[in-house]
Amino acid sequence: MTGKVLVIDDLEPNLRLLEAKLKSEYYTVYTATNGYDGIKIAKEKMPDIILLDVMMPQIDGFTTCKKLKEDEQTAGIPIVMVTALTEQEDRVKGLNCGADDFITKPIDEFHLFVRVRSLIRIKELFDELKLRDITYSNFGGSKNFLKSQTEKLNSKIILIDDDVFEIKKIKAALESEGHTLIVFNPDQPLEKIQEHDFDLVIVNTLLDEERALRMSVEIKGMTNKKRVPIIILVDESDKKVMLKGLQIGIDDYVLEPLDINELLARTRTLLRRKKYQDSLRHGIEDSINASVIDQLTKLYNRRYLETHLGTIFEEAKQKKDRIVLLTIDIDNFKKINDRPGWGHSIGDEVLKEVADRIKQCVRDNDLAVRHGGEEFIAVLTNTTVENGTIVAERIRKKIADTPIKISVEPYGIDVTVSIGDAVMRHEGDSPEDLINRSDEMLYKAKTTGKNKVVSEE
Missing domain, CATH: 3.40.50.2300 (Response regulator)
Incomplete structure (x- = not known):
């Protein structure tokens, strides 16, 4: 996991030390030497986490933290206060100002990276909730999805x-x-x-x-x-x-x-x-109209994808993040529906189980959709091309390696899927183009043997 980190500290040696440690783990690092500049950079760059020193001139870390948390634009950014080992009072004051965590000087690399990874994960979930709030409002709902999260x-x-x-x-x-x-x-x-x-x-x-x-x-x-x-x-x-x-x-x-x-x-x-x-x-299921949920699999449906993918796309462009889109199609599904004594009821059992296995293989902040019939789409946010292929292969194996239980003899059948894998391009790309490229990769998988993942070159 990588991300964008803003370090705010008035001492140049401290800035450079933290910057070197973070860059060695491939984080993008921004720096500021005072609270005012830190707030400005936070609004411009929207980092995934802020490391904030307590003792600074002009405005101290507590005031800086309070201002960041009171601003709707930056309120969701996790803040880690950097305190002296003996200053218990600073920790209490920092938490009361809205800080999410703290680390003590001298900074231990092991503890630093555990804190950073944990809080960036929180930020990813928060960001996805914000995007779904926007999508929900596009369907006529009120933007209250995140409000409950701050209670x-x-x-x-x-x-x-x-x-x-x-x-x-x-x-x-x-x-x-x-x-x-x-x-x-x-x-x-x-x-x-x-x-x-x-x-x-x-x-x-x-x-x-x-x-x-x-x-x-x-x-x-x-x-x-x-x-x-x-x-x-x-x-x-x-x-x-x-x-x-x-x-x-x-x-x-x-x-x-x-x-x-x-x-x-x-x-x-x-x-x-x-x-x-x-x-x-x-x-x-409680907050969004049932018209955007596939009632059989309980995944989002095509209508929701068409609205929400555009929101995800714009957010990724702004942050220069990667999106990987997987198109997943059940192999030979027609044979299941057409088999005498089975019909669509057994086909529905297979669809529900395939949907469940797909959900088990993606993160909570990814998007799993029943696109129609026996075709599914998984949108993987803030990821890499390599990780997208790994997740696609994980889905394929999860479905192929264990027979799917059904309610009639033989009570379990082998099912496989073919998967097309495409990655978002930042220049001149669109949600429709991304879906089309993924669909082309799916076609290659289907016509070259099935039960496989085919990725863009």
Whole structure:
């Protein structure tokens, strides 16, 4: 994941150090030496994240943060305050001014990139919600889709810990934010957790790091909890556990000894991300007229694509991002519909399952559409040509590798798809041209053997 980062710091050595670190990971970096210039650049460049020093002349970091968050144009940009290690008061003040997170000096590269990646992911989801809000308004709805995302989050949180003092401290902090905390002792059967609805899990790895990580993986594996974020509490010197946790799918970590403000910042970020993801997955059915939803597959339909793709296209041009469009067609689908004893009801079962598998292979901020009949389209935003091909192949394998269950004998059939892959060109391109090029690639896939992905040269 790459993105655009704005660094605001009045000290030239600090600017250059952060710029070098970020560029080494292929981020585009903008810099400013004071708050006024930082606000100006933020409005001109619309970065994906801002790293903001607290102590600056003219206007300090707190005032700069407040101004950015009060401006509708820049309010959605995540801000990370850069503070001194000992300045607890600065952290509280920064969060109260609207900062999304903070990192301490001297800046550790590992912690820096975890924070940046996590918050850029939030920004991508936020941006997609804004675009869908615009599309919804084009269908006659009011622009209230994002309004619900800024409301106070009153969430249910599971804490797995046996430290009585720490439990009391965490409980008081989270309840002060309006959350409900449910405490589990690590000796309790994990199955008991499934009896609760919850939005986030906090696991203390100091009790037994291997056991804690195993419990986290098991929670992630629960069918109805796959998308629930997990935070681990980990010793500040134990980077091995931090890295292992992130590798196995843990969403974030907070260092011990525990800074309660750090925990609150991470909690807010992950709960907001979950709410954005839930809105992108489910909100459409409640917020957008059923005329833009395919009633069989619950994907968006052709009408929605024709409106929303134009919005996505213009946004990508402004940001100089890439869009990859995949046209996906079920091979030999007519044989399923025409088979005696099967007919369209079995065809519908296949269509629904193919749609579900496509959704499993794309991100929440991508767009999955039933284009008509047995043809689907996936629009992958802010991506690369290489990643587009990887996702296309993932979809193809997801459908081909496991038979699709049906309600009549033989109760399972092999289904394959052919996929055409085209990438947006910034000069002289249009949504219609992109769809046509993808369709041409699909035709090549169909006429050269099927069950394959064909990409633009």
